[in-house]
Amino acid sequence: MVKLRLLLVEDDLILKDGLERAFTKSGYAVDVMSDGDSANKLLTYQEYDVIVLDLGLPKLDGFEVLKRLRARGSKTPVLILTALEDTRNRVKGLDLGADDYLAKPFELDELEARVRALIRRGVSGGSAKISFGDLVFDTSNRQCSFKNVTLSLSQREVALLELLMLKATKVVSKAKILEHLCSWDEEMSENAVEVNVSRLRKKLNIFGIEIRTIRGLGYLLAKLEPVD
Amino acid sequence: MVKLRLLLVEDDLILKDGLERAFTKSGYAVDVMSDGDSANKLLTYQEYDVIVLDLGLPKLDGFEVLKRLRARGSKTPVLILTALEDTRNRVKGLDLGADDYLAKPFELDELEARVRALIRRGVSGGSAKISFGDLVFDTSNRQCSFKNVTLSLSQREVALLELLMLKATKVVSKAKILEHLCSWDEEMSENAVEVNVSRLRKKLNIFGIEIRTIRGLGYLLAKLEPVD
């Protein structure tokens, strides 16, 4: 079993350390760079299977590293990390050829799930996908389809579905959803979550996918089974 | 036999002392911190096999300590202690990546059983589970399943079952159950316990699990055996 090579570009000391340890533990061969310039230089001669790239970097920011990497023709999957829950940055990153995007603070689970998805993508070609049965979520263009039929979902619905799919079959609490849907400055009621769940649920039910309510705990994604 | 390293973060003097002594006696290598900030710092460079974390801490609360620990990528199992029987806190804690949760006041037995479960989990991977025959209780999402069939239980039923499983095959008194089911401000009759037992019993019988009544003493969990 050959280890997968992962490059982590992150300047925050503690985060860098933690992530390095975590990825190493998960069986990746991890290299770490803490500024954009060295990362960029390293990438001119070293190939990786996946790159986790912070945007706020000293010397050369993440956007620039990514841009130059793509300019050199590399197709290595890149996952962007950023301190800001900012749609503009997400869009800019994806435009520059990032394959996925994660806003801090994030959870390790989530990051690892996404990295796995990116690598799977790398193997199969195409873009990074998370699937749940016949439901497929493409992280690079943030679209979701069921048996090749693209669902028409709003941003909120996409974000919600993404979270549910990442945690598939695990309970996701309203608080968690709230946190995932809105950034830290904006406020939102729990009822808003209910409303969004309701809207998404209606669309998913058509395809036999159920958002199950676990009273007092949250929601989880499940295949709709014939009730006995 | 190498000792397991346990970090106890608790500010209450008496409790801290008692727990430290108890865990030491049980063969753990125990370190104790009494505020969130020092615990957080310690955790940046020291690994533990399990962490018992109080939520109400000076300087940096337990949630924050946990959040930072997870953000650094640590997967060390964490058991949260809190003064409040508060569902919101429980949910929040589990969202932040706690593996189990215990409301004060608790019994030492119970705490130790849970810590053991967490450590067992650490070895086997996955989340902390308590099992009883084919019945498995997942403490991290508070769901119970029998041979992979998830049981549909209310919160009260879950709490009751959890207690019975922890003490499996030992008699649990009504008073104890009462204490475990409701927090200290709310009152509840013994009959309520009987009702809850009755409801849970009905659901468990389907799976051949019996809640046996020990007249005058309490209840215990048992496999339903053909009566002789």
Place this chain on the structure above:
DNA sequence: TTCATGCTGTCAGCTTAATGTCAGCTTGCT
């Protein structure tokens, strides 16, 4: 600009599930 369109949060009223109490019954012990 102005209007239309779609997204999304809030609200209100409704539906459903959870759960304690009670009453009357059953069980088991002496």
Place this chain on the structure above:
DNA sequence: AGCAAGCTGACATTAAGCTGACAGCATGAA
């Protein structure tokens, strides 16, 4: 038998969650 302990169906009361309707806002076309 007679008593105490325990059981459980029925009911009432909350609490949680759902959803249609509406309004504010952004976007884009006329």
